[in-house]
Amino acid sequence: MATQSANKLDLSNIWVFSTCSKVELQKIRKAFTEISTPSGRLLCEEGSPGEEFFVILEGTADVIRNGRKVNTLGPGQFFGELALLDHKPRSATIRSATEMTLLVLEQRQFTGLLAEIPGLTKKLLQAVAGRLRAADSKAFH
Numbered sequence: 001m002a003t004q005s006a007n008k009l010d011l012s013n014i015w016v017f018s019t020c021s022k023v024e025l026q027k028i029r030k031a032f033t034e035i036s037t038p039s040g041r042l043l044c045e046e047g048s049p050g051e052e053f054f055v056i057l058e059g060t061a062d063v064i065r066n067g068r069k070v071n072t073l074g075p076g077q078f079f080g081e082l083a084l085l086d087h088k089p090r091s092a093t094i095r096s097a098t099e100m101t102l103l104v105l106e107q108r109q110f111t112g113l114l115a116e117i118p119g120l121t122k123k124l125l126q127a128v129a130g131r132l133r134a135a136d137s138k139a140f141h
């Protein structure tokens with residue numbers, strides 16, 4: 001995977017960062033690394049420990065649980081937060097479906113940014129709540 005700094009990127013258009021101030025966005029930019037990956041690459045493996053949080057800039061990724069594709073994620077969406085929040089194994093496999101450009105954050109920086117930036121924590125909570133509701137409605141219909 002090719003890597004480069006995310007320093008020059010405008011993150012304010014990405015939903016999860018959209019309530020962050022300029023100073024907060026600068027901190028976020030410094031913490032993330034930008035990577036490029038080909039199609040078919042395993043980014044998270046269900047049942048394995050998780051060490052990174054990902055934000056998709058370009059391309060799409062499949063979400064696979066128990067061998068079944070359950071969702072597709074695209075630009076502006078993120079994944080990998082659950083294992084970093086609860087220190088449990090990855091809840092799903094994520095595989096790139098196209099060439100992708102992603103922002104990656106290590107566990108330590110993820111924890112640090114959440115502690116420093118309440119707006120980011122709130123957005124992540126909203127997203128987790130949305131995923132829980134979606135999973136519930138699939139389970140009961």
Ligand code: CMP
Pocket residue numbers: 044050063070071073078079080081082083084089090091092093094131135
């Ligand atoms: P985590 O469990 O750390 O690693 C796999 C990630 O896939 C998980 O965090 C979520 O970010 C994401 N994920 C799991 N289930 C779904 C789903 N049904 N739809 C979208 N993303 C999901």
